[in-house]
Amino acid sequence: METRDWNNWKWQLRHAQRIGGLNEVEARYPSFLTPYGKSLLKYRAIRLQSVPDRRELIPEADTCTDPFREKTFSAKCYGVKQRFPDRVLLMVNNRCAMNCRHCTRKGLLADAEVIRTDDQLANAIGYIRKHPRVRDVLLSGGDPLLLDDSRILTFVNRITALPQIEVVRLCTRVLSTLPMRVTDALVRKLAASRKVWVNTQFNCAEELTPEAISACAKFADAGIPVSCQTVLLKGVNDSVTKLFALCSALQRARVRPYYVFVCDPIEGISHFRVPLEKAQRLEQQLAERIGGLALPRFVADLPGSKRKIPIQQLSAGSFSIADPTHQPWRLRG
Template structure:
């Protein structure tokens, strides 16, 4: 029997029948995802596999568990050579040759921790983000600075693209040099933290521009600063009356969760409100160690968000993105942005079509909680800022009504009562 939701049911029995039919219909809509998600394991779900690889890495370096948990040990033992890498993971001859060739042009380094998340297969999403590949040096389409950051820097360390907020770029150092990095032009071969003099000039610029209410500390990775320098910088920002919030951009919860120490959290807790955005790109990156790091930050009063990058061969599938965002909510990280990959020199092999990005967003809305749906963003050329790109749900507008398309692709009339009264 076909039951219409537009007519009034006759009795309670028919109401129950309608509700049960609708529930079955909704359950069927995610049956494909429920079947597929088991094949997209999170790091927490493959903890034993990761632990075995971790023990192999520890044995190679002769490291204790205490050393493994020390973020400074992790930085000192970043893998930067093919000779070490092939002792720790299987590498084909082609992979070795590609890494050597790319390494002559672009720097690479992988923390032991992030290496422990890596699968043996060449198309592992962790490998693709961490290990150089030949397309990096074959790229003819990318440009060094597609967001024109060098043309939007009115003072040392400052990038300003919006009326009320700006970036302080504090270092070029990261725990790992991601192959899709948007600022690889700044990496160089030497880790360099901006000098106290340069940071003072950035602070002077903020002090002299009272419209700036929101400051993002980033890099590189903001948490590569020492605790002492970070505490000093946050204190100086707290002393500027018109700065209302501070934000920190860091990938350490993903690539180096050992950096999120109790001492660091005590410092951050002194300077509310702080919003910290990180970058988980695949469920495999969500491990117990990452969760523990996020727990410590939350307990310190830090609000956590995630800014994924849509990367071909890493996460450009609706089910991967759905699983990622649901797993993020479980560790109290709110999906915030999904960035369309930028045409940075050496990275364009990661770029998907915009159509594909919109289709992924279509498969999130309605299929999971709104909490698990980020905003899909394209960074406009020449530094003109973030531009949201959304599926279209308003089909047409008429006098006193609009035609809507729902997440299930039902097309329905909706009364625009506000327009009638105006």
């Protein structure tokens, strides 16, 4: 293997493998790890996110594979999900550079509705046009940056050609899982539209490797804003020291620490859950240690809600899968 192979994202994907050893877990939630990902397994916080764990099969009350009813949201137009009037999400890929063990779509990705054909894309564009309040389009999956440059640009250019569209957000984890994917050529083409933003996910400071920092710098230098949506994960980042290290490293990399999400009520992640009271305490402790620009908002994505809910407004409650709102927490007061 030569350095140029290591820095080639397609080489990394061609040499990705399952981890193996826990066939029962992999049968349900397969693993997928590139050589780059494997090189980071020396860090416990990254191992926990990428290596299958028997605890993924522990049944947990009040969870399901699709608490946000993604399948229902996409019923109106293939591959398009709309929960909010001003935004839509387009599913453009169902592959990722790593199968995160805590992924909120871990039970959905395999047979997700993905826009692959020109007809499907034309229908999605038609749907947006018919909804003139939509100004912000998220390209998600899976990871949109695992597509070839030409395919990504087809999506971006077709969408930004609509006068109503002000923002196209690329929801990608390649900055932390496959940073060599962020090539100069791709960044240059994305920057040309002046409407592209990047949403990414870093969950621990160890993920900010020299390669990751360089990928973040390419976007920042090109004027593409990058925001980080962290997931609060037991063992990975559930201490104020770890969160401080992460948020300060993000700020040094010119990435805005934007949200910290508490885990969604999905199956297979019980071992990652941080109790709500602890999450609330962590947010307060972090606010005492770091300046506002590096302080993310701690939120919950509540099924049925029209907005992200600040966790300080929540109190622990029980919920039932039989309840169509599927709410694991209650709003206070």
